[in-house]
Amino acid sequence: MNLYTHQDSNIWKTWILMALFFVIVIILGWFLSIFYGNTSILVVAVLLAIFMNVFSYWFSDKIVLALHKAKPATRQESFDLWNAAENLSITAGLPMPRLYVVDDAVPNAFATGRDKKHAVVAVTTGLLRILDKNELEGVVAHELSHIGNRDMLLSTVVVVMVSRPWS
Numbered sequence: 631m632n633l634y635t636h637q638d639s640n641i642w643k644t645w646i647l648m649a650l651f652f653v654i655v656i657i658l659g660w661f662l663s664i665f666y667g668n669t670s671i672l673v674v675a676v677l678l679a680i681f682m683n684v685f686s687y688w689f690s691d692k693i694v695l696a697l698h699k700a701k702p703a704t705r706q707e708s709f710d711l712w713n714a715a716e717n718l719s720i721t722a723g724l725p726m727p728r729l730y731v732v733d734d735a736v737p738n739a740f741a742t743g744r745d746k747k748h749a750v751v752a753v754t755t756g757l758l759r760i761l762d763k764n765e766l767e768g769v770v771a772h773e774l775s776h777i778g779n780r781d782m783l784l785s786t787v788v789v790v791m792v793s794r795p796w797s
Contacts, residue, residue, distance in 0.1 A: 648683045655679035691743040691750050700730035700752050710763050714770040727751045739769050741776040749777045
């Protein structure tokens with residue numbers, strides 16, 4: 631198994647997840663429309679399933695960033711993060727991801743986005759506070775591996791589909 635096999639596998643997993651979600655919502659809508667004797671429930675379920683799939687694919691990164699109240703990182707404010715991401719992106723042959731910082735004392739980092747061109751790496755202030763340059767590079771390299779393997783889309787779509795929009 632190589633890098634391209636992992637990428638293809640993760641792309642397929644994402645599409646299967648989205649199709650499964652689509653089918654489950656439609657089946658639920660169908661049962662509810664039969665139970666209540668109202669076919670408009672099925673129409674709403676179909677429209678909701680289509681909307682959620684399209685929305686979670688195209689806007690999943692923005693949703694996750696909004697849920698975490700992430701702020702864009704600048705080179706001046708997050709110099710070590712910016713340099714690590716820039717250098718490692720060049721080395722990995724990936725486009726530079728957009729960088730975000732989440733104001734949270736818990737050390738954490740995540741990658742999100744639908745593809746390499748729309749990728750985001752977010753880190754918490756707690757992580758930036760406790761790591762030195764080498765450790766930060768390790769964390770950024772790990773997140774870039776998620777971007778390279780295309781498994782970030784699968785994770786992000788799962789988060790968007792199971793999250794409650796009102797939370």
